[in-house]
Amino acid sequence: MTELTVPNVSVTPMEKFQEFLVTRGKRMTRERTIIVEEVFADHEHFDAEQLINRVSQRHDSRRVSRSTVYRTLEQLVEAGLLRSVARQDSREVYEHDYGYPQHDHLICRKCGTLIEFYNSKIRDILAEVARKHGFRMDGHRLEVSGLCDECCRPPQTRPEKLNLL
Amino acid sequence: MTELTVPNVSVTPMEKFQEFLVTRGKRMTRERTIIVEEVFADHEHFDAEQLINRVSQRHDSRRVSRSTVYRTLEQLVEAGLLRSVARQDSREVYEHDYGYPQHDHLICRKCGTLIEFYNSKIRDILAEVARKHGFRMDGHRLEVSGLCDECCRPPQTRPEKLNLL
DNA sequence: CTAAGTGCAAATGTTTTGCAGAATC
């Protein structure tokens, strides 16, 4: 009733980050602005390396260093704007954690595709399990591994598509 | 109960590994024997570093190199004797995956404690989700993060126990 | 005997950090 569990969606990621920074005596810099813009330009999963590439291909302003990208990623996670969802190769994979419902992933171990799914029962079960153990849950990470639809079937009918493995 | 989900327990891990190796034209060496003994000496979670330490403290036979431990861990996972369940600090954490039912973990982000839990509904839900997506699931990894019972409460009543953070 | 395994040291690849100069509030 008086409480709203869903965050105020009219606040942009940029604003939310701004707010996070201010309350901690930190500053909104040009570099951080660029990174946030790039991160929220689309809703795909990404890793640090990809973000570094994207950011360095921008010619609009000064380039952003690798260190700054890593440092900012950390803060975006802390601010609740991103969450790290999986590891792929040996890299941490991130996704938006703001304005989108929590969900989990099926990860194809052949082609690497991440399929999102949401199941409310899982949340409930975990809450119950945590409660039983006196555990104060604040998040979870669920990676289901296997083969996706494409990679399951032999390439007899569709010899075109080749995967990267 | 007509079905037994637990594998044939009369086969020891050592024998199972032996079998795995033989069918692949690989060999059972003194080093691998030592590692398997050490890995299955208790049922605790461990990472590569810890295993290396334990193995190097044995004076019964020749020492085992770091590389060999890593190489053997990989094979033990492949053989279905171990599975990697989480990351702690930046290390992969392993546990027995033979003769024990699959389960998941609550991980305290303060003291690092891993609490095992098993919930059959999760398996079912995941099987169903995977089916819907035409995904051939072969395993999952579920890490629930938060604070354990101990780390939740302020240290007023029990000022003795101090944690490692 | 010969293919597979080992130890070593060096390489890899991602992420972190110390520091001097630059920028924000």
Add this chain to the structure above:
DNA sequence: GATTCTGCAAAACATTTGCACTTAG
């Protein structure tokens, strides 16, 4: 103007690998 940030280069770190020697089968 003080404090926070940045870029750089170097460090840290877990894990992997090339290679000459050893060993299991």
